[in-house]
Amino acid sequence: MSEECKTLEAYLAPPTQHKQRKLHDEDERYEALLRESFNDECDTMSAVNEVVSGEDLNWHSKNALKQYVPNLLDKDTYDAKQLADTHPIRYANTAAVFDHDDDRHHEICWEVPLPGHGTNFWIPLQLNPEQEDWWHSLIDEDDDSVWAGELRLQRDGSRWVLHVAANYEVEPDHACSTTSDDVTPIGFDVGEAKLLVGCALRDNTPVDPLFVDGSRVRHLRQKQASAEDRLKPRYASKLLDDLVWGRWQDAIEDEIEKASTRAVEYASQFENPVIVLEFLEGITDEDIGKYWNRRLGKWLFSQLQSRIEDKAAERGIPVEYVHPHHTSKTCHACQHIGYRPHQGTFKCTNDECWVSEYQADLNAAAKIAQRLNPWGESLPWKSAGNDSPQSGGQWQAHEDTSSSERLLSERRALNDKVLSSSPAVGAGAEPETGDANTS
Incomplete structure (x- = not known):
C-alpha cells in the first residue's frame, strides 16, 4: 500500500x-x-x-x-x-x-x-x-x-x-512502470505565447502535439499588473491584494483549469502514458518572461502543474518531474545546444541534424519527455516551498446572506x-x- x-x-x-x-x-x-x-x-x-x-x-x-x-x-x-x-x-x-x-x-x-x-x-x-x-x-x-x-x-x-x-x-499500480520501454512519455512545456504545449514520443519521435494558446492569460495578467502599478502608491499591500489580485484571478484560474483538462485528455489517448513535467524550483525569473516575472510567475507554473497532477491521478496516469535546465535550448533530435532567434522558433546549430528550424515550445516539450528515462535525469517531486494555494478554481463558494x-x-x-x-x-x-x- x-x-x-x-x-x-x-x-x-x-x-x-x-x-x-x-x-x-x-x-x-x-x-x-x-x-x-x-x-x-x-x-x-x-x-x-x-x-x-x-x-x-x-x-x-x-x-x-x-x-x-x-x-x-x-x-x-x-x-x-x-x-x-x-x-x-x-x-x-x-x-x-x-x-x-x-x-x-x-x-x-x-x-x-x-x-x-x-x-x-x-x-x-x-x-x-x-x-x-x-x-x-x-x-x-x-x-x-x-x-x-x-x-x-x-x-x-x-x-x-x-x-x-x-x-x-x-x-500500488504495477501495470505501468515509468522505466519500462512500453510507456509513452508525454512532456508538457509551460510558456507565455503558448500557455501549454504537450508532446508525446513514439520511438523518440514527437507525434500529434497539443498546443494551448496563452494570449488570454497574458492579457489578463497585463491588466492585473497595470492596475497593481497604478494603485500601489495609494494602498497598503493587503488592501491592494483585495482590489487587484482577486479581480482577474478567477478568469486566470479558469484558463488554467481548461488547459489542465486538455493536457490530461491529450495524455490519456496514448498507450501507457507517463506525464513528464519540469521541476518547478529550477525555473528562474528569466525563464518566466516579461509579464510573468512578478507575482504570477512561479504561481502559474505550479498552479498548472498541480492541476495536471490531480487530474492525471484521477485517470491513473503517472506523473514524473525532471530537471528543466536547457530544455528550451537543446535540440530534441540530436541533443546539441541551439538557440531561439525569437520566441516561437528554435534553431539547431548541428549541420548534420535534420532539424534546422523547429517550433520552440514543441522542441522543449519533446526534450522534457525525453528526460523521463533512460537518461537518468528524472527526479522525485518535493512539495515543500511555495506557501500559496496551487490549483485552479473549478468550484465556487457561496457567500451566505439572507x-x-x-x-x-x-x-x-x-x-x-x-x-x-x-x-x-x-x-x-x-x-x-x-x-x-x-x-
Whole structure:
C-alpha cells in the first residue's frame, strides 16, 4: 500500500465582526512568528521551539511551524531564500476537530483553535460540493480509510478558505512502470505565447502535439499588473491584494483549469502514458518572461502543474518531474545546444541534424519527455516551498446572506505529501447550530 494525499477545501461561513477580528489577530501572530523563525534561520524543530515557546499562538500552529520552517531552510527540500508576502496559517492535524449535524444549514462545523483556554469558537463550513463524500469520510470516526493531515487557513479577500490534507492509502499500480520501454512519455512545456504545449514520443519521435494558446492569460495578467502599478502608491499591500489580485484571478484560474483538462485528455489517448513535467524550483525569473516575472510567475507554473497532477491521478496516469535546465535550448533530435532567434522558433546549430528550424515550445516539450528515462535525469517531486494555494478554481463558494449568494473562486493548497501523524478528527464542545448567520 502507498499513501496518497488529497486537499479538501471549504470556505468559512461569513463570521461576525468579533470573530473576524480574532481570525485577523491570529493571522498576524502566526505571520510574525513565521518570519522571526525564518529570519533567525531556525533549521531544527528545537530552534523553532525556542522562538514560539511562550508566545501567544495556538499550539497546533506552533507544532506546524516546528515542522515547516526547518523544511524551508533545508537545501535538500527547498532552501528558501526569502518568504513570500502572505502565508496561510498552518495547523498540525490535531486541529482537525469537526462536528456534523444533518439538520444544520451547513452540516459540518470546524472548531477554530485560538491560544488560551476556552477561547476556541465554532464556525460552519461551506464545502466544495464535489468533495462532500471525502469530507464525510474524513469526519466519520468509524471510517478509517481517510485521515487528516495538516490544515491551512488562508485569507481570500474578505473571506477565509480552509484546506485540509486528507490522507488515504491506495494499492500500488504495477501495470505501468515509468522505466519500462512500453510507456509513452508525454512532456508538457509551460510558456507565455503558448500557455501549454504537450508532446508525446513514439520511438523518440514527437507525434500529434497539443498546443494551448496563452494570449488570454497574458492579457489578463497585463491588466492585473497595470492596475497593481497604478494603485500601489495609494494602498497598503493587503488592501491592494483585495482590489487587484482577486479581480482577474478567477478568469486566470479558469484558463488554467481548461488547459489542465486538455493536457490530461491529450495524455490519456496514448498507450501507457507517463506525464513528464519540469521541476518547478529550477525555473528562474528569466525563464518566466516579461509579464510573468512578478507575482504570477512561479504561481502559474505550479498552479498548472498541480492541476495536471490531480487530474492525471484521477485517470491513473503517472506523473514524473525532471530537471528543466536547457530544455528550451537543446535540440530534441540530436541533443546539441541551439538557440531561439525569437520566441516561437528554435534553431539547431548541428549541420548534420535534420532539424534546422523547429517550433520552440514543441522542441522543449519533446526534450522534457525525453528526460523521463533512460537518461537518468528524472527526479522525485518535493512539495515543500511555495506557501500559496496551487490549483485552479473549478468550484465556487457561496457567500451566505439572507437575500443572495455571491460566487468566489476556489483556492487550494499544495498537495503536501510530506504529511504524517495519526488522525485527530472528532467532535468537540457543542457547536453553533443553524445557518451561517449565527456565526
